[in-house]
Amino acid sequence: MQRILIVEDEQDIADLIGFNLKRAGYEVMAAYDGIEGSNIALKERPDLIVLDLMLPGRDGYAVFRELRRDSRTVDIPVIMLTARAQTEDRIQGLEAGADDYLTKPFSPKELLLRIQAILKRSEAPPGMVDFTCGPFRFDKNALKFYLDGEPAELTNTEFKLMLFLCERFGKAQDRNELLRTIWGYSDAAHSRTLDTHMKRLRQKITPHGAWIETVRGVGYRLAKPQE
Numbered sequence: 710m711q712r713i714l715i716v717e718d719e720q721d722i723a724d725l726i727g728f729n730l731k732r733a734g735y736e737v738m739a740a741y742d743g744i745e746g747s748n749i750a751l752k753e754r755p756d757l758i759v760l761d762l763m764l765p766g767r768d769g770y771a772v773f774r775e776l777r778r779d780s781r782t783v784d785i786p787v788i789m790l791t792a793r794a795q796t797e798d799r800i801q802g803l804e805a806g807a808d809d810y811l812t813k814p815f816s817p818k819e820l821l822l823r824i825q826a827i828l829k830r831s832e833a834p835p836g837m838v839d840f841t842c843g844p845f846r847f848d849k850n851a852l853k854f855y856l857d858g859e860p861a862e863l864t865n866t867e868f869k870l871m872l873f874l875c876e877r878f879g880k881a882q883d884r885n886e887l888l889r890t891i892w893g894y895s896d897a898a899h900s901r902t903l904d905t906h907m908k909r910l911r912q913k914i915t916p917h918g919a920w921i922e923t924v925r926g927v928g929y930r931l932a933k934p935q936e
């Protein structure tokens with residue numbers, strides 16, 4: 710039986726999550742503050758952790774950093790829970806390396822689906838592991854791209870570009886760096902190529918084209934659009 714640790718100080722949310730996960734066949738542990746959360750995680754080494762960011766004692770980021778620094782917990786997948794207004798939290802959470810995040814209020818079913826997806830992914834043999842960023846998913850082995858869970862056609866170049874941006878989520882990427890990495894060269898003559906590809910890529914990832922931001926004077930960045 711797979712074991713899930715819920716670190717959440719709001720008792721009714723913790724209970725609701727716990728109830729649904731137990732019903733889905735998971736063993737559930739709960740901690741109601743950050744320090745207890747760290748301690749249980751290190752001692753019990755659950756298969757997955759649902760980690761609220763706003764916690765008394767030690768906030769979710771601090772707990773997350775501690776778990777990532779410790780060899781006993783470094784590989785445990787973490788889903789972060791954030792409050793709706795905290796867009797920065799979500800970006801920081803993904804940059805810090807959380808496997809996923811959910812914004813409150815969320816449905817227990819949504820959380821269950823995310824948990825199942827992550828646990829399935831971490832069961833896959835090495836090399837099969839794919840990469841997910843917001844609505845985008847990459848199967849690096851098969852070079853397949855999925856948009857909102859549905860297969861979508863990208864050329865190899867578009868796939869490489871998109872993956873490069875997603876793996877550097879939230880950080881602006883320099884035009885020349887993009888050209889060098891994807892095409893192997895960077896000179897003014899090929900600058901247009903980059904813009905043409907980006908334009909096409911934005912169209913292909915409709916309705917999520919706004920995730921690719923133009924950063925004036927720098928290049929491009931992948932980020933979740935402001936709601």
Ligand code: CA
Pocket residue numbers: 717718719761762763764
């Ligand atoms: Ca909280």
